[in-house]
Amino acid sequence: MQGASQTEQVYDHVRQAILSLDIVPGARLSERGLEAEFGASRTPIRAALMRLQGEGLVALDGRSWQATPIDLDEVTALAEFREAVESAAARLACTRASDAALDAFAAQVEAAGPDPGDERSGMRRGSDFHEGLAALSANAFIVQAVADTVTRMARARWLEMRTEEGRAAAWREHAAIADAIRRRDAEAAGSAIARHTQANLERLLASIRSDRRAFGARGLRIVGE
Numbered sequence: 001m002q003g004a005s006q007t008e009q010v011y012d013h014v015r016q017a018i019l020s021l022d023i024v025p026g027a028r029l030s031e032r033g034l035e036a037e038f039g040a041s042r043t044p045i046r047a048a049l050m051r052l053q054g055e056g057l058v059a060l061d062g063r064s065w066q067a068t069p070i071d072l073d074e075v076t077a078l079a080e081f082r083e084a085v086e087s088a089a090a091r092l093a094c095t096r097a098s099d100a101a102l103d104a105f106a107a108q109v110e111a112a113g114p115d116p117g118d119e120r121s122g123m124r125r126g127s128d129f130h131e132g133l134a135a136l137s138a139n140a141f142i143v144q145a146v147a148d149t150v151t152r153m154a155r156a157r158w159l160e161m162r163t164e165e166g167r168a169a170a171w172r173e174h175a176a177i178a179d180a181i182r183r184r185d186a187e188a189a190g191s192a193i194a195r196h197t198q199a200n201l202e203r204l205l206a207s208i209r210s211d212r213r214a215f216g217a218r219g220l221r222i223v224g225e
Contacts (some may be wrong), residue, residue: 093136
């Protein structure tokens with residue numbers, strides 16, 4: 001139990017630090033350093049790192065670990081995948097979800113409002129939206145696929161959420177999708193998802209490319225075109 005508890009503690013801490021860029025992409029992670037920080041043995045430390053490796057957040061580089069770089073090609077591929085999966089989720093939601101569930105989802109999006117908040121609120125709002133949409137499909141595989149995609153894109157999305165304009169635009173796009181689903185208009189929902197995915201990707205790539213030199217100065221490793 002002690003080992004399992006330590007594994008969970010290390011996993012949660014390191015995962016959050018990576019997703020929030022407190023541990024920057026490309027940073028080295030020392031098993032011994034984590035052992036000292038958490039007072040844990042090597043077995044739970046390695047188990048936590050292997051879980052993070054399965055999520056694509058860390059990788060072995062020789063005999064050491066590192067936070068994986070942000071890969072722009074991967075981000076683009078994930079956006080294409082998310083569009084396909086979320087369009088399927090929307091179609092299923094329009095036929096399967098109850099009126100009460102659709103109303104509750106739309107109300108949650110509306111309650112978030114256009115207030116841009118900060119990066120953390122923008123990230124939380126985005127994750128709640130995409131995972132909530134997936135849940136309406138009542139398909140466990142879609143739910144898992146969206147959750148995995150949200151995790152793998154989290155660091156890149158954090159960079160997009162730096163600006164009030166980006167956060168406000170994302171909310172408007174979410175509201176349009178939620179409205180179409182509440183009306184059970186699968187075609188309109190699919191079109192709104194496609195527009196959101198493309199706009200989201202364009203904002204993200206523009207942000208990263210415009211500030212790539214600054215990110216490099218901070219030690220963030222970004223690869224791809």
